[in-house]
Amino acid sequence: MGGLRAAEQLRAAGWSGPVTVVGDEPHMPYNRPPLSKEVLASDVTHPAVAFRARASTADVAWRLGTPVASADLAARTVTLADDTQLPYTGLVVATGIRPRRLPCPGPVAGRHVVRTLDDAQNLRAALRPGSRVVVVGAGFIGCEVAATARGLGAEVAVVAPEAEPMTRPLGAELGAALRRRHEARGVVFHLGRTVGHFSGIDAVTGLVLDDGTALPADLVVEAVGSTPNTAWLDGNGLDLSDGVLCDALLRVEGRPDVVAVGDVARFPNARYDDVPRRVEHWSIPTDTAKRAARTLAAHLAGEAVDGEPFAPLPAFWSDQYAERLQSFGAPGLGVDDIRLLEGDFDADCVVGYHAEGRLVGVVALGGGAAATAARYRGALV
Numbered sequence: 001m002g003g004l005r006a007a008e009q010l011r012a013a014g015w016s017g018p019v020t021v022v023g024d025e026p027h028m029p030y031n032r033p034p035l036s037k038e039v040l041a042s043d044v045t046h047p048a049v050a051f052r053a054r055a056s057t058a059d060v061a062w063r064l065g066t067p068v069a070s071a072d073l074a075a076r077t078v079t080l081a082d083d084t085q086l087p088y089t090g091l092v093v094a095t096g097i098r099p100r101r102l103p104c105p106g107p108v109a110g111r112h113v114v115r116t117l118d119d120a121q122n123l124r125a126a127l128r129p130g131s132r133v134v135v136v137g138a139g140f141i142g143c144e145v146a147a148t149a150r151g152l153g154a155e156v157a158v159v160a161p162e163a164e165p166m167t168r169p170l171g172a173e174l175g176a177a178l179r180r181r182h183e184a185r186g187v188v189f190h191l192g193r194t195v196g197h198f199s200g201i202d203a204v205t206g207l208v209l210d211d212g213t214a215l216p217a218d219l220v221v222e223a224v225g226s227t228p229n230t231a232w233l234d235g236n237g238l239d240l241s242d243g244v245l246c247d248a249l250l251r252v253e254g255r256p257d258v259v260a261v262g263d264v265a266r267f268p269n270a271r272y273d274d275v276p277r278r279v280e281h282w283s284i285p286t287d288t289a290k291r292a293a294r295t296l297a298a299h300l301a302g303e304a305v306d307g308e309p310f311a312p313l314p315a316f317w318s319d320q321y322a323e324r325l326q327s328f329g330a331p332g333l334g335v336d337d338i339r340l341l342e343g344d345f346d347a348d349c350v351v352g353y354h355a356e357g358r359l360v361g362v363v364a365l366g367g368g369a370a371a372t373a374a375r376y377r378g379a380l381v
């Protein structure tokens with residue numbers, strides 16, 4: 001998504017030279033949010049999730065199915081895994097993240113992740129009504145997979161080390177309300193627990209938790225966080241400790257001809273503080289691509305880069321059963337007071353997240369969540 005949006009925004013910013021997008025997946029860019037929802041729930045194929053092609057990018061060259069293996073930023077070249085070398089005058093880093101895997105002994109067959117279309121279609125093909133599914137991880141992807149699998153008639157257990165699902169973005173009370181909604185539909189939680197090992201010989205037949213609890217499983221879904229895809233940038237002296245470090249104009253440190261966008265970019269947000277962070281929300285590839293393309297197009301044209309501060313309002317949503325969860329702002333950032341603003345935790349509700357008396361985040365849960373949360377947008381700092 002970030003690569004596509006960067007190509008579109010480079011054209012919008014006036015760059016009329018050649019643009020090549022390199023991607024390791026064989027598919028043209030597609031939307032990931034449906035992967036844990038519609039794609040798991042029904043037979044959705046690539047055209048239904050592909051992004052609409054725009055006239056402005058009709059002349060973009062797509063090199064799909066082969067990853068970039070390395071980059072030499074001093075020589076301005078990238079080298080693909082098939083040894084093709086591509087010179088560049090400007091480079092956009094848009095390689096996203098990949099799912100972390102559990103470092104647990106045991107068989108590999110039967111273990112799934114959900115990041116790509118192929119991942120989601122593989123899991124869908126394995127899911128049956130009555131399948132015993134253990135989801136490891138209670139972040140938004142784990143919770144969405146649990147809801148969708150339950151909707152398909154699977155028996156679902158969720159294992160996570162936190163005390164409540166989605167604690168980091170939501171806090172304990174709203175996390176508990178979300179848990180009760182899952183439990184009401186039959187999901188069983190094992191919270192405060194980690195996985196010790198998998199059982200089975202050729203394929204997973206279950207797993208054993210750190211307290212010795214044995215859970216039978218036909219399928220295990222690992223939703224335990226992510227790792228930024230930056231190995232191809234190794235050896236260039238960059239700070240790759242968590243994604244690729246950028247300045248406020250999304251330039252990769254010390255490189256005016258390299259910018260980064262999307263989940264892989266670690267950037268300061270002028271709305272909050274100077275601490276660079278990665279943000280794994282759907283709105284970020286578009287927000288970062290707009291800023292990064294202006295930065296890069298100006299550099300390539302030999303013009304001064306406008307210094308307008310980059311201050312996107314973070315926003316994410318999650319669909320679990322027929323419930324929508326909508327978040328605006330930064331409910332996880334330095335929050336010292338979480339308060340119900342409207343409704344009831346066990347019905348439709350809006351929760352406000354405050355830091356030093358100021359509203360910094362709002363999360364709504366329930367039928368009209370998107371519209372309800374949007375009403376508080378203007379009050380957010």
Ligand SMILES: Cc1cc2nc3c(=O)[nH]c(=O)nc-3n(C[C@H](O)[C@H](O)[C@H](O)COP(=O)(O)OP(=O)(O)OC[C@H]3O[C@@H](n4cnc5c(N)ncnc54)[C@H](O)[C@@H]3O)c2cc1C
Pocket residue numbers: 001002003022023024025031032033034035036066067068069094095096097114115116141229232261262263264279280281282283285315316317318319
């Ligand atoms: C299952 C799922 C559900 C989601 N649901 C929501 C939601 O409901 N709401 C929300 O706000 N957000 C959601 N998101 C998050 C949102 O989709 C992401 O933030 C967004 O897709 C990030 O876009 P990106 O371009 O940065 O990364 P990606 O979309 O991951 O694109 C990066 C691309 O680069 C490729 N790549 C990696 N390494 C290389 C290499 N060396 N060479 C070439 N190509 C490479 C990757 O394979 C990938 O195709 C969801 C994400 C997932 C996975």
